[in-house]
Amino acid sequence: MTVDVGLTVNGVRHDLKVDSRTTLLDLLREHLGLTGTKKGCDHGQCGACTVLVDGVRKNACMNLAASLDGRGIVTIEGLGTEQALHPMQAAFIEHDGFQCGYCTPGQICSAVGMLSELKRGLPSAVTADLREAAVDMVEAEVRERMSGNICRCAAYPNIVAAILDAGKA
Template sequence: MDDKAPARPSRRAVLQAGAATGLLVASGVPTMVREALATHAVPDTASSLPTRPVTLRINAAMYELSLDPRTTLLDALRHQIGLTGSKKGCDHGQCGACTILVNGRRINACLTLAVMHEDDDITTIEGLASGDTLHPMQAAFIARDGFQCGYCTPGQICSAVGMLQEVRAGWPSHASQDVAAPMARLTDVEIRERMSGNICRCAAYPNIVAAIHDVAQEA
């Protein structure tokens, strides 16, 4: 009995097989296959979906749009309106780069549809400043150097603004020792927990926490 392993194909055999495949392509066989598949193709209905008119109030301005109902709020902001401050990171609600404020509450714009927000007051990073005067959180991030590449920064700032509003409203967090008691002071642990949905891949977290502390103390 021969125990030798089967011989591997030679380089010449591989080249010959490749040449044969090339001849089949040149002979028109793939064309025949494509024609056969075309007769059984599934019609493309995605491009034929009707759009619908949508009016959004963003940063105190009204925008009248015509959108595919499946358009996310993030894509409407970036592609239809041109407000590119809100960033698309993971597009799955995991990184927080697209965080904006809707009726004062922070949300991930990539996880909601634009058509759901016609009666809402939407604020993006572009709408936080008052003219040439920066929002206190924006100024604090600059003063504390709370960013490096800056990609996550708009979401971090919007999230921090919304987070402080939650604290003022008495919302507890998973780090709260007593969820029924009013918070005596905003600790580093509380800030890190409440901002845990916003990822900074440059790891500027200590400076972000410091910036939030500054604004919280001034408020």
């Protein structure tokens, strides 16, 4: 069965007819050619496909394209370009927050979404006092909040350094 889906991706409106089974991840990669968003597990177990849906970080593999009709998506390609890097992208390069680079688009999109969650005062499992409306951006918080993004090269210490750096700005 095909469904009609209208999406804004990186500011560009797309009206598509897709298989009802098509996930946002496969739609981005196979229909729109936006292959920066990676498939690492297809089951919400690795975070490589993290994108921003209406500004909120989500796993693209765990969303049917059909159910996102009308939503706005930002992928790694929409955050910045080689000529005009997003500060988070620049920080990842400076701190060598990746090796093979495959989980990197997901890490970066996740980090951008994470900083906005922090700004909104949302707590995490390691937040000491849940009643505090503001949460400090400290290493332990960043680690816990980024745990949905697996990096098999294990660039974790550098990723956290990059995020703390970019988050200060």
